Amino acid sequence: KQEVTQIPAALSVPEGENLVLNCSFTDSAIYNLQWFRQDPGKGLTSLLLIQSSQREQTSGRLNASLDKSSGRSTLYIAASQPGDSATYLCAVQTQGGSEKLVFGKGTKLTVNP
Amino acid sequence: GAVVSQHPSWVICKSGTSVKIECRSLDFQATTMFWYRQFPKQSLMLMATSNEGSKATYEQGVEKDKFLINHASLTLSTLTVTSAHPEDSSFYICSARVVGEKLFFGSGTQLSVL
Numbered sequence: 001k002q003e004v005t006q007i008p009a010a011l012s013v014p015e016g017e018n019l020v021l022n023c024s025f026t027d028s029a030i031y032n033l034q035w036f037r038q039d040p041g042k043g044l045t046s047l048l049l050i051q052s053s054q055r056e057q058t059s060g061r062l063n064a065s066l067d068k069s070s071g072r073s074t075l076y077i078a079a080s081q082p083g084d085s086a087t088y089l090c091a092v093q094t095q096g097g098s099e100k101l102v103f104g105k106g107t108k109l110t111v112n113p
Numbered sequence: 114g115a116v117v118s119q120h121p122s123w124v125i126c127k128s129g130t131s132v133k134i135e136c137r138s139l140d141f142q143a144t145t146m147f148w149y150r151q152f153p154k155q156s157l158m159l160m161a162t163s164n165e166g167s168k169a170t171y172e173q174g175v176e177k178d179k180f181l182i183n184h185a186s187l188t189l190s191t192l193t194v195t196s197a198h199p200e201d202s203s204f205y206i207c208s209a210r211v212v213g214e215k216l217f218f219g220s221g222t223q224l225s226v227l
Binding site: 043044102103 | 206219
């Protein structure tokens with residue numbers, strides 16, 4: 001059974017800092033891994049999707065890496081801003097043709113001005 | 114990007130009543146939609162896969178007679194929580210995938226059953 005763990009559960013940093021969020025998964029047989037942002041009352045926003053054959057994806061100040069063999073992914077946020085405050089979720093899509101996503105519990109990020 | 118609209122955003126109901134949640138794809142057709150549930154401090158968990166024109170596929174442990182899913186058109190899926198009880202209080206969220214693109218989520222529904 002696939003399990004996804006995110007560390008830390010919460011993180012508070014001053015504005016401008018670079019930071020790394022961690023995600024690990026127990027079964028390396030995945031189709032892809034996706035990072036989401038969850039804002040209260042606004043649902044989920046997909047940030048980056050990394051296919052199983054890829055090692056990283058970048059979008060603006062965000063960079064996500066994937067090491068499938070070790071079951072790890074990181075989300076790097078450069079020059080953090082107060083607007084980055086949200087809960088960040090990691091999810092993997094398992095193989096077998098299923099669309100099912102297995103989510104971690106998330107990391108709640110607070111960026112202080 | 115694609116938009117998935119979910120209503121209502123929150124609902125409070127008495128125990129024993131039924132609650133309907135709607136999920137609409139506004140600018141694309143979704144033959145498949147997904148319903149997730151999130152209890153406090155827990156992960157989002159897939160409840161069921163909603164297929165247009167056919168029966169939904171439920172995950173293990175999810176009661177199909179309690180959580181009725183109807184996907185009558187390519188742009189609308191509904192989740193009805195029948196005879197809701199306090200233990201059904203949770204955050205429910207739907208999603209849909211545009212072919213070849215990422216998964217798009219609705220804004221979620223916070224259900225509180227008194």
